[in-house]
Amino acid sequence: MKALIYQGPGKKSLEERPTPTIQRATDAIVKIIKTTICGTDLHILKGDVPTCQPGRILGHEGVGIVDKVGEGVTTLKVGDHVLISCITSDGKCEYCKQGMYSHCLDGGWILGHKIDGTQAEYVRIPHADNSLYKLPQGIDYNAIVMLSDILPTGFECGVLNGQIQPGNTVAIVGAGPIGLAALLTAQFYSPSQIIMIDPDHHRLEVAKRLGATAIVNNKNENAVNAVMELTNKRGVDTAIEAVGIPETFVLCEDIVTAGGTIANIGVHGTKADLHLERLWSHNITITTRLVDTVTTSMLLKIVMANKINPTLLISHQFTFDKIIQAYDTFSNAADTKALKVIIDT
Ligand SMILES: [Zn+2]
Ligand SMILES: [Zn+2]
Numbered sequence: 001m002k003a004l005i006y007q008g009p010g011k012k013s014l015e016e017r018p019t020p021t022i023q024r025a026t027d028a029i030v031k032i033i034k035t036t037i038c039g040t041d042l043h044i045l046k047g048d049v050p051t052c053q054p055g056r057i058l059g060h061e062g063v064g065i066v067d068k069v070g071e072g073v074t075t076l077k078v079g080d081h082v083l084i085s086c087i088t089s090d091g092k093c094e095y096c097k098q099g100m101y102s103h104c105l106d107g108g109w110i111l112g113h114k115i116d117g118t119q120a121e122y123v124r125i126p127h128a129d130n131s132l133y134k135l136p137q138g139i140d141y142n143a144i145v146m147l148s149d150i151l152p153t154g155f156e157c158g159v160l161n162g163q164i165q166p167g168n169t170v171a172i173v174g175a176g177p178i179g180l181a182a183l184l185t186a187q188f189y190s191p192s193q194i195i196m197i198d199p200d201h202h203r204l205e206v207a208k209r210l211g212a213t214a215i216v217n218n219k220n221e222n223a224v225n226a227v228m229e230l231t232n233k234r235g236v237d238t239a240i241e242a243v244g245i246p247e248t249f250v251l252c253e254d255i256v257t258a259g260g261t262i263a264n265i266g267v268h269g270t271k272a273d274l275h276l277e278r279l280w281s282h283n284i285t286i287t288t289r290l291v292d293t294v295t296t297s298m299l300l301k302i303v304m305a306n307k308i309n310p311t312l313l314i315s316h317q318f319t320f321d322k323i324i325q326a327y328d329t330f331s332n333a334a335d336t337k338a339l340k341v342i343i344d345t
Contacts, residue, residue, distance in 0.1 A: 048269050088127055175200065
């Protein structure tokens with residue numbers, strides 16, 4: 001089969017690999033129909049994720065057809081169409097029982113990281129019963145691929161952790177796919193304002209179409225002043241960090257109002273300043289989380305009921321033989337206006 005291989009920092013290749021086989025009774029082999037590229041894959045390619053070794057097949061998102069099942073798999077059969085969760089979980093360890101699948105003692109984020117991933121024609125999924133979601137046929141799989149990672153991530157790490165309430169004010173720093181996924185799912189709770197902050201004009205325009213009540217281009221204007229202007233000098237009840245650099249985390253500290261919450265989603269590679277000299281007395285909550293994908297079933301129902309349309313997050317579509325071109329497009333988003341790119345196998 002063909003697969004996209006991480007070859008060490010800055011290097012990747014499309015290569016022929018053996019088709020994966022069942023290793024444990026709880027495994028399934030899934031034939032990929034659609035996959036996508038994540039910002040996290042770019043972090044790996046930059047060398048930011050040393051736990052991902054050269055030779056690894058990348059990718060942790062996708063939709064496919066069950067091709068083989070181990071004898072311990074009880075809820076899925078060959079031919080079932082499935083959504084692949086970016087988080088692998090056994091559903092029975094101490095952390096899983098707390099709903100913290102991301103820290104599963106025999107799983108977590110391993111796909112396309114510590115084991116071979118979904119940017120291939122086939123993938124082995126451990127703990128298939130708990131890590132795959134059976135899909136009805138005839139639904140738009142482009143929309144469903146957005147449920148592998150970005151929608152649960154935006155919702156769990158941004159919206160739920162951010163404790164968004166009806167009438168509240170929200171700012172989302174970063175209008176990439178994850179920030180936009182937070183924007184889509186924040187609207188379940190009817191906040192009165194959702195202010196999107198990003199230096200990219202195109203992404204802000206997309207955010208407007210997806211329901212942002214105001215946009216702030218922090219390349220051209222001072223984002224703190226702009227948010228204060230928009231909120232009667234109060235700041236926002238929830239500030240969602242969806243970038244992952246020190247400046248944007250500090251921006252959240254500067255715009256959160258007393259009693260508010262800073263919900264971090266960004267993948268941080270370096271330390272960020274925490275201004276306790278100002279925040280200690282402001283009743284602020286700061287949250288962090290790796291997506292647990294415990295809301296995937298709920299989000300699946302919402303997408304199938306057409307309550308939100310995640311295909312609005314998709315900018316490009318490629319066939320699998322053009323995956324290198326898909327990476328080039330996705331990694332040059334400022335020029336290509338890329339959001340999520342779909343890859344059809
Ligand atoms: Zn991802
Ligand atoms: Zn577990």
